[in-house]
Amino acid sequence: MEPLRVVTGIVAPLNRPNVDTDQIVPKQFLKRIERTGYGPAAFYDWRYLEDGSDNPEFVLNKPAYRGASILVTGKNFGCGSSREHAPWALLEYGFRVIIAPSFADIFNNNCLQNGILTITLPEEQVQELIRLAEEQPGMKLTVDLEQQEIRGDGIQIPFEVDEFKRFRLLNGLDDIGLTLQHEDAIAAYEQRRPEYLTYGK
């Protein structure tokens, strides 16, 4: 996983609440056995027309938003299934930072596992960013995880992020490696595991 310290990039606005993981990656793309190749599937049903060409109506297809690395969107983003294909697709599409009033739990975890920074801001602030990104297509922002601050032309917004999440993203640390440092504790737990949990096979 790539460390994430400072991201400067185009801000793409997706002004919808409750964008679910079926929208982020429809199921027909879940049959692959690899972790890669999902970028073209991101927002598939909204993004393409019947004939497979780009849907000019879909906001992320507007030329000014091409190459965006920061997504600003509505509340409860990523609700629905546990498919990690959703953050895989968003990452491959180019997003490293997602800003929303709230995120679904499993999706939020999955983003962290893949080096995507999710930032929760109050609804009004998010709406303001969406408005700016819509009015000035191609607008860039800098998201600074070290300083915990979003910066841009006349914009300076501090954000909160869990200390351990920040540490992991800054260092690009893989969870399994961290946990295996506690292998002794796991073995010790296996010795004291409540007996009733070990009956039955």
Next chain:
Amino acid sequence: MAPKTMFEKIWDAHVVYEEPGKPTLIYVDLHLTHEVTSPQAFEGLRLAGRRVRRPDLTIATVDHAIPTWSRDLPVTDPIAATQLATLAANAREFGITFYDIRSPHQGIVHVIGPQLGYTQPGKVIVCGDSHTSTHGAFGAFALGIGTSEVEHVLATQTLPMMKPKTMEVRVEGTLPPGVTAKDIILGIIGRIGTAGGTGYVIEYTGEAIRSLSMEGRMTVCNMSIEAGARAGMIAPDETTFAYLRGRPHAPQGADFEKAVAAWRTLPSDPGAVYDRTVVIRADELEPYVTWGTNPGMVAPISGRVPQLDEFEPGPDRQSAERALEYMGLKPGTPIREIPIDRVFIGSCTNSRIEDLRAAAAIVRGHKVNPKVRAMVVPGSTGVKLQAEAEGLDQIFLDAGFEWREAGCSMCLGMNPDILAPGERCASTSNRNFEGRQGKGGRTHLVSPQMAAAAALAGHFVDVRELTKER
């Protein structure tokens, strides 16, 4: 000692390691895997030269992508076939019990776990599938995880987690006739919203919950995730113990009695404090039908498709507007007048034997409306065999339903069972998202009884009136 909630007891009993400010390492008692969310996890293990720490606590089956037509036919979709072969190879390589497509124990993970007795009170259960919350019906802490976490559990048998908050959802009083477990949970989501449970583990309590069968409790816990919750749970009691006794992977003989004694200590202590409590009166619940594109967009069968001005201006109204457009519905339309093209009885929410019995009781001696194509997909091969032994398959077939092999099927349409654009379906599954059952398909979530009744009538009907008339 301070009184504890059931969740806190289970959490405390599973702490492997903790350090202030960091996620707690929690031990996992049961890890269920399936073909869609596991290949990349096994691949990760292989690349890192890691093994599965506890193959004895891990089981695998195929459910999501498999066809549900005859098991004698080959899987024709080459990509799905690769996924199935990959899981089989991974199970062999890492020494995991695998119920393959021809096993009598095959089925949707959340149906076979309980059915085979793997799911037990007090356990921490995970699976790379959001509806893992189903298993909480037994008084377990069961949660869905992503593929990186699947890999983590395979390698370490633990999961780092921030402790979620607790929410009690108390359903007081007795359930009116015709109102099912599905209606309880749709009613709850309609009230608290699809993000109402975010960050919480919900414990369902109250008389109406206590009176549910295990199947009904599983239906309620199954859809906890649709309220955004990390997990849902219900305290184990005599109903739970009776269900588990004698199941192949449940404790046997004297161990069973010892286990029951331990399970009895799990329910929340009197005076235990939840971070939030929601109280719902059972007698205010009705059979529900969703009208929109998330499970919180729900109306009683006696109601109407809402008017836009019933929503706050802003994101909620926009979202309702989009939903109505997608669903092809006019505000104010009585729910009963919504015609349907398809009926799907199945999914980990409502495909257990009791669900099929309830639907068959409505269908018996009647015919599916000629405009409707209806299908029943049992949740597991075990459920299918039992239903056939009880003659339920014949009731459905005589009425004109298709009777399928077990799998997820049209719940998510990863196999060939999908809706055509614009088709409208009464479905017993759990998600009515845009395109969930096929691009452009329109899903209305209902109970098995309501789905069965809609199949006969060709539009939604109030099952309460149906049972009165007959």
